[in-house]
Amino acid sequence: MVALGPLAVATAVMLAALLAVLASWRYADRSRGREGTAPERVPFTGGRAPQVHAWSRYHARYYPMALVFLAFDMEMVFMYPWAVVFVAEGIVAMIEMAMFIAILLLGVLYAWRERALDWT
Numbered sequence: 763m764v765a766l767g768p769l770a771v772a773t774a775v776m777l778a779a780l781l782a783v784l785a786s787w788r789y790a791d792r793s794r795g796r797e798g799t800a801p802e803r804v805p806f807t808g809g810r811a812p813q814v815h816a817w818s819r820y821h822a823r824y825y826p827m828a829l830v831f832l833a834f835d836m837e838m839v840f841m842y843p844w845a846v847v848f849v850a851e852g853i854v855a856m857i858e859m860a861m862f863i864a865i866l867l868l869g870v871l872y873a874w875r876e877r878a879l880d881w882t
Contacts, residue, residue, distance in 0.1 A: 826878040830870075837866055 766774075840862065848855045873879055 823881070826873070827881075830873050830878060833869060834866070837862075 841859070844855060844859055848859075
């Protein structure tokens with residue numbers, strides 16, 4: 763028996779996933795024809811014809827809100843490990859997290875001042 767390292771196992775899993783995706787694409791193309799029928803190519807909107815194109819762009823005012831959301835989503839990525847080591851570190855960890863949250867609060871106040879949080 764050959765002992766495989768973690769890199770070999772990860773590579774094998776990636777190759778198996780890639781082969782599964784390629785096989786499903788191949789099977790789907792073979793089962794319904796290459797292009798499909800005209801109704802199959804139209805995006806589904808409850809039986810009606812679509813009002814806008816499926817690849818239409820979002821208005822630019824949604825992008826700042828998405829960036830603010832991502833910033834605070836990343837905050838949680840940093841807060842989970844902090845919660846694990848908080849007991850061992852004590853007051854030093856509390857002061858560091860207070861500074862981190864204060865910096866994020868400054869970012870929220872700046873976004874609020876620049877009206878990045880307005881939907882209109």
